[in-house]
Amino acid sequence: xxxxxxxxxxxxxxxxxxxxxxxxxxxxxxxxxxxxxxxxxxxxxxxxxxxxxxxxxxxxxxxxxxxxxxxxxxxxxxxxxxxxxxxxxxxxxxxxxxxxxxxxxxxxxxxxxxxxxxxxxxxxxxxxxxxxxxxxxxxxxxxxxxxxxxxxxxxxxxxxxxxxxxxxxxxxxxxxxxxxxxxxxxxxxxxxxxxxxxxxxxxxxxxxxxxxxxxxxxxxxxxxxxxxxxxxxxxxxxxxxxxxxxxxxxxxxxxxxxxxxxxxxxxxxxx
Numbered sequence: 001x002x003x004x005x006x007x008x009x010x011x012x013x014x015x016x017x018x019x020x021x022x023x024x025x026x027x028x029x030x031x032x033x034x035x036x037x038x039x040x041x042x043x044x045x046x047x048x049x050x051x052x053x054x055x056x057x058x059x060x061x062x063x064x065x066x067x068x069x070x071x072x073x074x075x076x077x078x079x080x081x082x083x084x085x086x087x088x089x090x091x092x093x094x095x096x097x098x099x100x101x102x103x104x105x106x107x108x109x110x111x112x113x114x115x116x117x118x119x120x121x122x123x124x125x126x127x128x129x130x131x132x133x134x135x136x137x138x139x140x141x142x143x144x145x146x147x148x149x150x151x152x153x154x155x156x157x158x159x160x161x162x163x164x165x166x167x168x169x170x171x172x173x174x175x176x177x178x179x180x181x182x183x184x185x186x187x188x189x190x191x192x193x194x195x196x197x198x199x200x201x202x203x204x205x206x207x208x209x210x211x212x213x214x215x216x217x218x219x220x221x222x223x224x225x226x227x228x229x230x231x232x233x234x235x236x237x238x239x240x241x242x243x244x245x246x247x248x249x250x251x252x253x254x255x256x257x258x259x260x261x262x263x264x265x266x267x268x269x270x271x
Contacts, residue, residue, distance in 0.1 A: 008186055010045035011218060011233065013117070023047045031059065038062055041117030043218055058122055062086045065120070070151045072144050074134065080109065080126045081134055087151055089119040094216050095207040096157065097123055100150040102200045103160035104143050105131050111202065111221035161200055176205075176228075176257040180249065182240035188217055188233035189241040191249070193257065197226050205256065209234065212252035214241060 014020065020036045038059055039047065047055065057073075061084060065071050070087035085097055094113050101108055106127040113123040134140045149155035176195030183190050193205065202221060209216060209232065218233040236245050250259050 008183070010048060011043045011186055013041050014039055014044055014047065015041075015117075019044070019047070027052060027056070029056075031056070034063075035059055037118065038116060038120070042114055042122070046114065046122075058084065058086070062120065062122075070148050072147055074140050074144065077126065081106070081129055083123075083125045083127070085121070085123040085125075085147070085151075087121055087123075089115050089121045089215075090151075091215075092153070092207065092210045093121060093151065094123065094219060095203055095210055096150045096153070097125065097147065098206055099157035099161060099200075099203040100143070100147045100155070101125060101127055102164065102203050103157055104146070105129070105133060105164060107199065108202050108221070109223045111219060113216060113219040115217065157203070161203065165200060178250075178253065178257040178259050180246055180259065182242065182246075183233075184240060186233060187239065188235045189214075189246060191232045191234055193228060193230040193232075195228060195257070197223050197228050201228065202230075205230075205253075208252040208254075208256065209249060212245075212248040214245065214249055 017036050017040070020039050023039075024031055024035065050058075061071055061073055065086055070085060072083060072085045074081060074083050076082070083097075083101065087093065098108060098111070106129055108125055108127045110126040111124060113121065115121045129135075134143070146155055150157060176193055179190075179192040181190055182188075191209075206216065206219075213236055214234040215236060216232055217235050220231045222229045234241055234245075234249070236242075241249065253259075
């Protein structure tokens with residue numbers, strides 16, 4: 001199996017409860033039957049690559065969701081801060097979380113996002129707090145309140161982001177390259193973004209995707225040496241975007257990115 005096909009296989013959703021049962025046999029503690037419902041629909045890489053202790057923590061966090069719109073945890077992790085968010089899927093969700101972090105001055109360096117079969121979303125963001133704001137417990141709690149309002153669309157993200165961008169004298173967003181192709185084997189359109197990192201980029205880019213009517217079913221965000229290498233699996237009505245949907249994404253991105261032509265042998269299905 002090639003690296004590409006192995007990666008695609010890990011991105012396919014967990015659909016067989018037997019896969020979950022095999023994972024549970026490796027845990028040193030008993031987990032209630034609700035765990036299977038929590039995991040079904042997540043990509044296979046979640047159980048394959050996430051530390052077991054972290055999976056258990058995610059499940060415990062999900063158990064506190066109840067009727068609340070969102071639950072979150074913020075903690076230090078390997079020299080960075082890590083935000084875990086569990087909520088029900090909705091439009092602009094990923095963009096709103098990214099915007100809330102950027103509005104508080106955080107530099108996002110990595111993120112993952114996916115939803116289960118019941119449309120419950122687990123989003124994880126790793127970021128730098130260059131200003132040391134989250135050293136203040138009260139400010140961290142204030143951020144989580146703001147995050148809840150942002151997820152529900154009750155908080156206006158633009159003013160704090162605009163203030164941050166002006167303060168940093170950040171260069172304009174642009175000069176990014178995008179590759180996009182339908183992949184029927186994973187039931188989604190794969191979009192790859194590469195280019196120089198910019199403050200607020202993830203918020204702007206993911207907002208464009210949502211404005212184009214694309215649902216983010218999986219996101220893998222990475223920043224290294226000042227460059228981003230982001231990958232999204234996008235759907236519309238549970239299927240790849242097709243030619244029309246891809247064209248809408250391209251229009252929404254506007255001058256933000258240059259769309260690379262698909263190479264020979266593309267896996268894009270006829271539309």
